[in-house]
Amino acid sequence: xxxxxxxxxxxxxxxxxxxxxxxxxxxxxxxxxxxxxxxxxxxxxxxxxxxxxxxxxxxxxxxxxxxxxxxxxxxxxxxxxxxxxxxxxxxxxxxxxxxxxxxxxxxxxxxxxxxxxxxxxxxxxxxxxxxxxxxxxxxxxxxxxxxxxxxxxxxxxxxxxxxxxxxxxxxxxxxxxxxxxxxxxxxxxxxxxxxxxxxxxxxxxxxxxxxxxxxxxxxxxxxxxxxxxxxxxxxxxxxxxxxxxxxxxxxxxxxxxxxxxxxxxxxxxxxxxxxxxxxxxxxxxxxxxxxxxxxxxxxxxxxxxxxxxxxxxxxxxxxxxxxxxxxxxxxxxxxxxxxxxxxxxxxxxxxxxxxxxxxxxxxxxxxxxxxxxxxxxxxxxxxxxxxxxxxxxxxxxxxxxxxxxxxxxxxxxxxxxxxxxxxxxxxxxxxxxxxxxxxxxxxxxxxxxxxxxxxxxxxxxxxxxxxxxxxxxxxxxxxxxxxxxxxxxxxxxxxxxxxxxxxxxx
Amino acid sequence: xxxxxxxxxxxxxxxxxxxxxxxxxxxxxxxxxxxxxxxxxxxxxxxxxxxxxxxxxxxxxxxxxxxxxxxxxxxxxxxxxxxxxxxxxxxxxxxxxxxxxxxxxxxxxxxxxxxxxxxxxxxxxxxxxxxxxxxxxxxxxxxxxxxxxxxxxxxxxxxxxxxxxxxxxxxxxxxxxxxxxxxxxxxxxxxxxxxxxxxxxxxxxxxxxxxxxxxxxxxxxxxxxxxxxxxxxxxxxxxxxxxxxxxxxxxxxxxxxxxxxxxxxxxxxxxxxxxxxxxxxxxxxxxxxxxxxxxxxxxxxxxxxxxxxxxxxxxxxxxxxxxxxxxxxxxxxxxxxxxxxxxxxxxxxxxxxxxxx
Numbered sequence: 001x002x003x004x005x006x007x008x009x010x011x012x013x014x015x016x017x018x019x020x021x022x023x024x025x026x027x028x029x030x031x032x033x034x035x036x037x038x039x040x041x042x043x044x045x046x047x048x049x050x051x052x053x054x055x056x057x058x059x060x061x062x063x064x065x066x067x068x069x070x071x072x073x074x075x076x077x078x079x080x081x082x083x084x085x086x087x088x089x090x091x092x093x094x095x096x097x098x099x100x101x102x103x104x105x106x107x108x109x110x111x112x113x114x115x116x117x118x119x120x121x122x123x124x125x126x127x128x129x130x131x132x133x134x135x136x137x138x139x140x141x142x143x144x145x146x147x148x149x150x151x152x153x154x155x156x157x158x159x160x161x162x163x164x165x166x167x168x169x170x171x172x173x174x175x176x177x178x179x180x181x182x183x184x185x186x187x188x189x190x191x192x193x194x195x196x197x198x199x200x201x202x203x204x205x206x207x208x209x210x211x212x213x214x215x216x217x218x219x220x221x222x223x224x225x226x227x228x229x230x231x232x233x234x235x236x237x238x239x240x241x242x243x244x245x246x247x248x249x250x251x252x253x254x255x256x257x258x259x260x261x262x263x264x265x266x267x268x269x270x271x272x273x274x275x276x277x278x279x280x281x282x283x284x285x286x287x288x289x290x291x292x293x294x295x296x297x298x299x300x301x302x303x304x305x306x307x308x309x310x311x312x313x314x315x316x317x318x319x320x321x322x323x324x325x326x327x328x329x330x331x332x333x334x335x336x337x338x339x340x341x342x343x344x345x346x347x348x349x350x351x352x353x354x355x356x357x358x359x360x361x362x363x364x365x366x367x368x369x370x371x372x373x374x375x376x377x378x379x380x381x382x383x384x385x386x387x388x389x390x391x392x393x394x395x396x397x398x399x400x401x402x403x404x405x406x407x408x409x410x411x412x413x414x415x416x417x418x419x420x421x422x423x424x425x426x427x428x429x430x431x432x433x434x435x436x437x438x439x440x441x442x443x444x445x446x447x448x449x450x451x452x453x454x455x456x457x458x459x460x461x462x463x464x465x466x467x468x469x470x471x472x473x474x475x476x477x478x479x480x481x482x483x484x485x486x487x488x489x490x491x492x493x494x495x496x497x498x499x500x501x502x503x504x505x506x
Numbered sequence: 507x508x509x510x511x512x513x514x515x516x517x518x519x520x521x522x523x524x525x526x527x528x529x530x531x532x533x534x535x536x537x538x539x540x541x542x543x544x545x546x547x548x549x550x551x552x553x554x555x556x557x558x559x560x561x562x563x564x565x566x567x568x569x570x571x572x573x574x575x576x577x578x579x580x581x582x583x584x585x586x587x588x589x590x591x592x593x594x595x596x597x598x599x600x601x602x603x604x605x606x607x608x609x610x611x612x613x614x615x616x617x618x619x620x621x622x623x624x625x626x627x628x629x630x631x632x633x634x635x636x637x638x639x640x641x642x643x644x645x646x647x648x649x650x651x652x653x654x655x656x657x658x659x660x661x662x663x664x665x666x667x668x669x670x671x672x673x674x675x676x677x678x679x680x681x682x683x684x685x686x687x688x689x690x691x692x693x694x695x696x697x698x699x700x701x702x703x704x705x706x707x708x709x710x711x712x713x714x715x716x717x718x719x720x721x722x723x724x725x726x727x728x729x730x731x732x733x734x735x736x737x738x739x740x741x742x743x744x745x746x747x748x749x750x751x752x753x754x755x756x757x758x759x760x761x762x763x764x765x766x767x768x769x770x771x772x773x774x775x776x777x778x779x780x781x782x783x784x785x786x787x788x789x790x791x792x793x794x795x796x797x798x799x800x801x802x803x804x805x806x807x808x809x810x811x812x813x814x815x816x817x818x819x820x821x822x823x824x825x826x827x828x829x830x831x832x833x834x835x836x837x838x839x840x841x842x843x844x845x846x847x848x849x850x851x852x853x854x855x856x857x858x859x860x861x862x863x
Binding site: 304307308330331332334340342347348349350351352353354358361362363364365366371374375376378 | 711712713714715717718720721724725727728729731732733734
């Protein structure tokens with residue numbers, strides 16, 4: 001690392017304002033050529049904003065950016081691309097109806113409208129580049145049939161084929177399995193070896209620790225500082241991100257009794273949209289049962305199934321809180337004390353355009369606490385919402401705001417508050433901390449552990465292996481709608497779980 | 507009131523266009539005011555239009571609330587009007603007050619049926635409500651022309667209209683509101699319309715059913731998870747929408763003329779869409795905006811007569827400008843900009859410390 005030389009990219013006093021709010025303020029730091037520079041911070045800390053300014057998606061309202069000591073100002077990503085800066089977005093920009101090769105060919109800026117884009121020399125160049133960076137890509141498969149890991153590689157290859165020197169990655173590991181993450185991190189190291197500058201936006205500290213040379217920490221739109229990676233350990237990084245010490249302690253597992261059955265899926269087999277599912281497990285009182293699996297492998301299908309068993313035709317039997325699910329009323333399991341943190345908060349859990357307190361009763365709108373003879377008692381609802389807002393420290397503490405005005409972490413807090421308010425016996429938590437900042441993650445984990453200690457049952461569906469390892473008493477791995485493996489706490493093995501997720505039976 | 511400055515701005519733009527067309531804006535304004543408020547008769551007529559617009563505005567907004575676009579208010583009011591006339595002429599012997607109750611029931615039921623058809627088709631067959639309601643507009647127009655031209659001609663008139671129904675089916679003889687505005691068509695149903703708007707406001711803000719209906723409109727998947735059946739509410743909402751639209755038919759048949767006249771509605775159903783959009787579906791805002799629209803509608807014919815250039819079609823431009831103005835205000839409000847004479851123009855909404863509105 002050439003810390004003493006002039007940085008390749010230099011931000012000085014950069015600021016960006018949205019309305020009256022500074023998303024970034026007085027940002028000054030340098031990124032050195034041929035390093036892996038991690039930018040970390042909680043959600044909404046402004047780490048993506050600063051990179052979007054560098055990439056020309058936003059323009060800065062204050063300060064300057066120097067590239068190789070020359071001041072630059074990008075008004076669009078096209079400008080940034082001229083300076084050999086490329087960005088891999090969180091959501092891939094690929095055409096699903098084209099093959100992998102076509103997707104790479106399509107990005108050529110010199111392509112003429114009526115000219116064939118299949119040119120031998122270009123294809124050879126692409127394949128040579130892929131070989132150089134050790135990318136293994138099935139060229140002739142349609143992108144829609146490829147996994148996210150490979151799609152991401154195609155995305156990276158697109159940038160490399162444009163000879164980009166600086167590569168920005170926005171939360172690249174959010175969608176990957178542990179195995180794929182491993183592969184990506186090695187790939188990033190390979191890029192560095194080939195002389196590229198890699199900027200990595202992330203909130204996963206483990207990855208940062210593993211590959212980054214330099215770390216810049218953001219908090220609330222401002223810069224906490226830039227440090228060589230060797231100076232900070234994970235705990236220190238987290239504390240500086242949040243602004244206060246963060247505990248990484250694991251919970252105690254003494255109180256697990258494991259006798260009462262709260263939820264039992266006995267050899268349940270059903271089909272949905274031409275996919276077969278087969279579940280066979282029991283959730284006990286006082287247990288956190290983790291469900292691991294690559295996204296889209298059917299673990300999320302468990303939730304609508306459990307909530308509304310009667311809508312499915314299935315074999316086997318489902319027992320919820322001692323009742324045969326077939327014998328439940330028209331509202332299914334919703335009539336029982338079950339709390340659900342939905343897998344996709346905005347799509348399945350809330351009414352984003354309505355106010356926070358209006359969201360607080362969704363799913364419980366006919367609860368006798370505030371409902372009688374057709375009429376809702378809004379005064380009472382507001383009071384109760386306010387108490388939960390205080391308890392869960394929702395920021396801003398204003399129940400009259402529209403739901404979408406809250407940040408991801410606070411949105412999730414509202415959902416969690418709502419679902420826990422009625423004291424559920426079973427909690428189904430799907431990706432409870434996705435898109436949620438560290439402070440809120442801690443609070444949500446605490447709540448799950450608290451529920452477990454009180455003898456409730458928690459079904460924890462997550463794609464974050466760390467989360468599962470931290471909280472679960474048992475972990476089931478789901479692949480293709482079936483349970484591939486089961487591990488109990490005493491002998492958790494991350495590698496084994498990863499292998500099960502990928503379908504490797506050992 | 508939020509859209510008041512938008513309204514003024516739209517009106518200002520409209521008057522500028524009038525100026526470009528070579529007419530004096532002040533003169534136009536004077537005609538508009540005189541035409542709508544000039545005499546008891548004129549004002550009564552304005553309120554009569556307003557009544558129908560409140561009903562159709564509520565109809566469209568109720569569907570909007572649950573995420574549906576009902577452009578069939580015109581067909582619904584038409585169908586209920588012809589059904590009421592057919593009923594009253596088929597059973598002329600029924601006596602008051604049963605007669606009045608029955609005809610209102612027929613009106614409500616026919617509106618409900620005309621709403622239920624697209625509702626059921628949408629919920630259980632996936633047909634798009636826009637297509638179905640639009641086609642039902644033509645169907646109901648066809649049905650009413652069939653009756654008026656083949657079965658129910660008025661023997662005393664050359665016009666395409668039905669005979670006048672019996673007094674027992676009408677509210678005229680005890681209509682106190684009509685007495686206040688002699689000769690003018692405004693009637694009891696104006697009060698009913700206001701009450702309907704207040705009732706809808708109550709329904710959407712206080713009842714669990716209203717909450718569930720809004721939930722379906724906001725986010726059907728989340729509603730489904732909260733065990734609110736979106737299918738059920740598609741039907742309920744369009745039935746309610748049809749019933750509300752039928753109020754405009756009653757306003758004409760039961761409240762005022764006692765007969766079905768082809769073309770009695772100058773497309774109240776479609777004007778209702780504008781009213782609903784201007785009010786952002788707020789039931790009480792609909793009262794205000796129905797008033798604005800009725801003023802312009804009433805003024806249009808007088809502008810046509812009294813000026814050279816401002817024809818009825820030109821009046822539509824004026825109406826459109828006002829609509830744009832209100833729409834612009836809505837847009838600005840949404841993005842945190844509000845007008846206020848006291849705080850200076852374009853003052854940004856105050857943001858709290860964490861930066862969110």
